[in-house]
Amino acid sequence: MLEIQAAVARTPSGPFTIEAVQISGPRDDEVLVKIAGVGLCHTDIVFKDQFVPYPLPAVLGHEGAGVVEAIGTNVHGVAVGDRVVLGFSSCGTCPRCDEGLPSYCRTFVPLNYAGQRLDDGSTALAGGDESIASHFFGQSSFASHAIVRQRNVVKVGDTKADLALLGPLGCGFQTGAGGIMRSLACPAGSSLAVFGGGPVGLAAVMGAVIQGCSIIVLVEPVAARRDIALSLGATHVIDPSVEDVTAAIRSIIAQGIDFAFDTTGNIGVIDAAMASLGSHGAIGLVGVPKNADASIAVNIAQVMTFGHRIIGIIEGDSDPQTFIPELLQHHDEGRFPFDSLIKTFPLSQINQAIADQARGDCVKAVLIPDT
Known part of the structure; x- marks a missing residue:
């Protein structure tokens, strides 16, 4: 278990609280990512506020980007040290996934909204003896670290954009x-x-x-x-x-x-x-x-x-594994300047970021974990 910093949602319509929580190591099909930055999306807020039922307390966040720190034994194509963007979760085997439409995966809802691992109902996060819902969109990245499923991980190569600002490509900008x-x-x-x-x-x-x-x-x-x-x-x-x-x-x-x-x-x-x-x-x-x-x-x-x-x-009918690299190429060639829309906040100021974004004081807030 690793102690990390996270923004925890405890009550509908209540503020996020910054807490020290424990995160488990990656299981066979999981990846541990050190978060460099995570976008703040309206979807995070509506799930906290129970637009649809979601288990609380929870760590939300689904637009993470960072560096791989550890991988499970069955993870392939991803290595420690890789720079990655975290997308949504999908099974990879159903007819929709097979035709390149993973956002309509037949198990999209449980994989992204259950707040737990589907095989045994466990969570990757805890506050002492208290279980904290994890795996929101397969990642729960309002934190300094996240445990994610392998299919969430999109490797990014060299790009002119700051790694900390790439997370919104996994949802909002991609959509x-x-x-x-x-x-x-x-x-x-x-x-x-x-x-x-x-x-x-x-x-x-x-x-x-x-x-x-x-x-x-x-x-x-x-x-x-x-x-x-x-x-x-x-x-x-x-x-x-x-x-x-x-x-x-x-x-x-x-x-x-x-x-x-x-x-x-x-x-x-x-x-x-x-x-x-x-x-x-x-x-x-x-x-x-x-x-x-x-x-x-x-x-x-x-x-x-x-x-x-x-x-x-x-999610824009996109396959993150191919579309996110495509958007990064457009960015580097001057056609998709998404980073010009971003204002950064420390993760500890998540509630201020929510207020500023709601008022229109910034277009897109990205939260940087406090060092």
């Missing part, structure tokens, strides 16, 4: 870019409206530039984020607090947009996005709603008449 480059596969010359200018939405803007979209609209109430979108290659921005969004989009492209991408999970926003779609347009949904029972209503005749498509998206 935004992958949603455009993989799920919707927006072709060159197509039109796109992105709803929400947080890290996922701005990654979508960057992905649209890579794809060669001719019209890239960001709908976002925060002026600073609209400005960032324009600097990243958006062709138009809309302030939904002062403009009728659907009318504004149709003033840009009268026949309606080819693709919409919602990162908000807000029903009213999704309704406006769907009303902006042109013939055979598609909307991708990645935003987590505030209520797990939230639903949208569609006019069946209209959806049929115009061939509209509604696509649910998890």
